[in-house]
Structures are given as structure tokens and as C-alpha cells.
Amino acid sequence: MNKISDAFQNGKAFIAYLMAGDPDLETSAEYILTAQDAGADLIEIGIPFSDPIAEGEVIESASARALAAGARLNGVFDMVGSIKYKMHVPVVFMTYYNPIFVYGRDRFFQQCAEIGVCGAIIPDVPFEEQGEVKSIAKQYGVEIVSLIAPTSKDRAAKIAADAEGFIYLVSSLGVTGVRNEITTDIAAIIADIRNVTDIPVAVGFGISEPSQAAHYAAMADGVIVGSAIVRIIAEHGKSAADPLRAYIQMMKKA
């Protein structure tokens, strides 16, 4: 299985987020491979959820489209499993907790391991509640990615000290989505994290432009782009491969 740390071996990591099942599962598989070929160092696959409370409109709509097109957890597992042997970059899931909890934590992480998914980002499981997923994920070699937010303040050191895989640093207040301006003092938060851990830090939420990517890549170990990619797929549907490739190549270069 590819490991999260592999993504950070060759310079700054570009992490691409795609919503599984938008526009449909078959096309998602194609786009994941497109993102990999275009230079993404780690792929974050969103599992659609009826009520994504940390998402802005772009990803929320993609989630709703994926559900309407019939994507459910079992289908997402099959889709990712079908491209397992073509993936040479690590793959993680980004999912709300309820789909994992209801499916069964053991069963979920066991299947992650089987299809080569090496990590999970669960935005509604904060540090205090992580115990009930981390212990089980560990048995299957799946790492739980922790998030740190601008509001974390003195929580940041505690979270970082216990982190595995990489740290997802939330760039700004609010939900996911493209922003023109981000005012958080990211450098200061990264300095706090560096005091307690060497685990890579990737910055996400609101990044869409090459200049933003370059700005954060200078401070962090990687950047995460979600809404901007999801928007390209929303616009182009099943013929998004070319614009998707062009966009990721442009961002990767930055």
C-alpha cells in the first residue's frame, strides 16, 4: 500500500480533492487517474454525504449530485478498488463520520486497507473524539489525518503531538470554498506545529489560484485544492479530463 508520507518525499505536495460519484463513479475513477497523471502527489476522495456541514456550496452540491447519481459507500469502495493497481500515489478518504459509524468502523477500515486507501480525514471527529476511530484504523494500517484551524490556538500543539499521516491546516474560518483573500497568520501556526512534530503540514480551504498555492507551499509541505477542482468537474461533467489535467499541471508548477 502507498503511504501518506510518500506524497511528501519529492518537494512540496499537491493534494487534489475529488468527490466520488460526481458526475458518476466510473467517471470519478477516470478523473482520479487524470489527477495522478497530471502531477497530484496525493488524492483525497470525498465520500458523498447528505449533510456536509463543513462544506461550502461547491462541494455540498457535488455531494448532492453524487448521491442523486446513486453513489453510496459500497460503490465508492468498488470504484477505488478497481483502480488500486494503477495508483502509485497515496489515496485517502475524506468523509463525515456517520457513513463510517453506520457501516461499521472495523468493516470500513478493513476495506480501506484492502483497496489501498491509507488514510482518512473525518472533519466532524475532533481531537477529543478521535480515540474511537484511531484505535481501529491503526489495526488496518490506516492513518487518521487531524485538522488544525485558525481557532485552535493552544489546542494546536496537543493535536500536532498526536497527529499521524499529515496535518490538514485549515487556512481560514468558515467552510470549504474558493476565497480571494486569506488573512490567517498561517506561518505562526506552522511554527507552533513544528515545535512538537515533524509530520508534514498541508494547507487547505479556499486555495484556487497558482499564486495562493505558491504562497502556502513556501511555508508548508503541501497545499490541498478541493472546491476549484470540483467546480471544473461541475462545469464540464463527463468531459472534464482535459481542463482538469491543465488546471492541476498549472497548480503543480506553482
Next chain:
Amino acid sequence: MGKGRFGIYGGQYVPETLMSALIELENAYQYYKNDPDFQAEFKMLLNDYAGRPSLLYSAANLTKKIGGAAIWLKREDLNHTGSHKINNVLGQALLAKRMGKTRIIAETGAGQHGVASATAAALFGMECDVFMGKEDTERQALNVYRMRLLGARVHPVTSGTMTLKDAVNETLREWSRRISDTHYVLGSALGPHPFPTIVRDFQSIIGQEIKAQARQSMGGLPDAVVACVGGGSNAIGAFYDFIGDASVQLYGCEAAGRGIDTDQHAATISKGSDGVFHGMKSLFCQDEFGQISPVYSVSAGLDYPGIGPEHAFLHKSGRVKYVPVTDNEAVDAFELLSRTEGIIPAIESAHAVAYAVKLAKELDPDKNIVICLSGRGDKDCAPIARYRGEDIHE
């Protein structure tokens, strides 16, 4: 395991961005809960502004018509703004003010909690934004106007099922956008810790008063307390003081919509399963993949796919019995109480009336049943007329 557990239920399942706000709230609440000045001001507001204590009224006409146990109404409908929601809102708005917050945000289903929040914001000179499912803004148009009249901004929510669940989603999102000056006045006994505890504590005045009033008027404890349950704030408020009194039967009435064997209901206890959503581990209406189900009830206030974590616990422990009540039963009870007592109940509260009537028939005349009449029904007149096929508009 994190804080705020009721058995396995509860907890704090929220994005990291909100954790500091929840911790700040918990610390403030722990402090002010034991602060005599805070408690004195809260009590003064409840009495002098909201009009407490609310009456415990002997519904003699209804009792006679049903012919069984004596039925009593805990008249939360007589509170200022017309429902129990004001109890919690005054407590939380006061807490927010002490914490230095200048803006409150709230979700609302039927609009009662939104109106109460807008009222408290007007009283305390705070900014107020209310999130309400677009479908609910249409079925409760009068409450939308009331909120605006009180100076609040009302934001129709167009995502998902456009009802209470989606209003909670959007209020959580808004809180994560703007935290430092903003308190989220959660309206029901649900969500992440410390909300279920704070809301229960501020609503527990209902049960405390019932107990004291029952001693006066019945000479002891009632035999049963019946309340409707959406998220469950009036119910937990009415039940909490009686949990240790084994002789008092407690009944929570959930919305069975068009029937629990259809897919048109909001009966979380009857049909739901364990899950994690809206910040809490509890029971939810959902599918086998953990997708939250669209729910339905004639009542916008009970139209919610989950239930507060303490109710989930009280259900599992068997202390409270939860029963489904259909739209038709609730509408019948809405009309029955109006005609027999001259009291128009909120359609939410009518669910409790419907079950209490069934229960009264089974019990001896020397038994006493208290219904928590959580709100008044003025807001429901147009929707219920439409339900009965009369095309009237406000």
C-alpha cells in the same frame, strides 16, 4: 471518549474550527451556572419578562369528555412569544451577553425558536440572524414576518430538504464563519456538548414548576407527564425533575407523520438507529449507509431526523416511553382541545394532547396526567386549515 455523555450518546462531533467556541461556552456556563447574580437575573427575566411561572391548568372539560384520568395542561403556551422556547433563549442570550458576544444566530423549524431568539436579541440590543428552511418559511410565513419585525435577519435555507435539519446545518456553517462575536443559540436539547445540557437546564424550570404546582393542586406527584419530542427541549425540561420519581410515567410523543410504516414520518425512536450527526451521537432516521433520511411531519417543529442524546439514553434505559403520533391524530387533538377548552395548542403540542387522551382513557379517574402544552397554535391555523382542505392564506 469526549465530554457530555449520556450513556454512549452525546459527545462533541464538530469540525475543529468550532471546538474552541464550544470549550469557551462550556467554561462560561460552568461559571455562570453557579453565579448567584446570573441566576438572579435569569429568574427575573423568566418571571417579569416571560411571565413565569406558567399555569398548571385543570382541563376539566376535556377530562369529562374523555372520561378517565384527570388531564392537566402545563401552559407554556402562555409564555411571552407563545412557547417554551423563550426559557432557553433568555438563558442563552444572557450567557452570550456575559461572554461579551454581540450577535446571536439561531436555527428555527416552525419559527417559535427564531421568534424567541429575535425577541431576546431585541431586548438585549444584540444582532440576530435566523436560519430557516425555505419550505418552513413558506408554511410559517407569519413567524418570518414576526422575526423581521423584531429586527432579525431571516435567511431561507435552500439546501437539502429545506427544513429544520438543513437550518441547523446552515447555522453551524455560519458559526464557523464568524465565531468571535457570535453565539449560536441552539434551540433544542441536541447538538454537541454542552448544548444538550445547557438547554435542558434552562428548560428544567418546566418540570420544577409542575412538581411544585402538582403538590398544591393534586396533593402529590402526577402519575404521568406527556410531552412532544422533536429534538426534545420541552420534553426534557418537563421530564428532568421527575426522572428520580419512579411512580411518574414519562411519555415522549414523536411525529409519525403519515404513519411509521410509510416513508413519511419523523419518528426517530421508533424507526431510527445509532448514528453521529449534528455534533452528537444519538438516534437518527437514516439509511444503511448513514445518509440522513428526509423526514416529514405536518408539524415543522417536529420535522427533524434526530433526537437529543439524553432522550436516546432515556429511551435505551427505559425510563421514558416514546410513542409515535400521526398527523391525523395530532390534527384531531388540535381541534379537540380548541373546542373543549378554548385553548388552541401548537400542532407540535397537539401530538402530546393526542397521546394523553389515549392514555387518560386507560387510567382510573383518580390518576393525574400532565401535558406539557409547549406552545400556542395561532401560527398553525392557516396550515391546519389547508390540511383540512380549506384554502386560506395569512
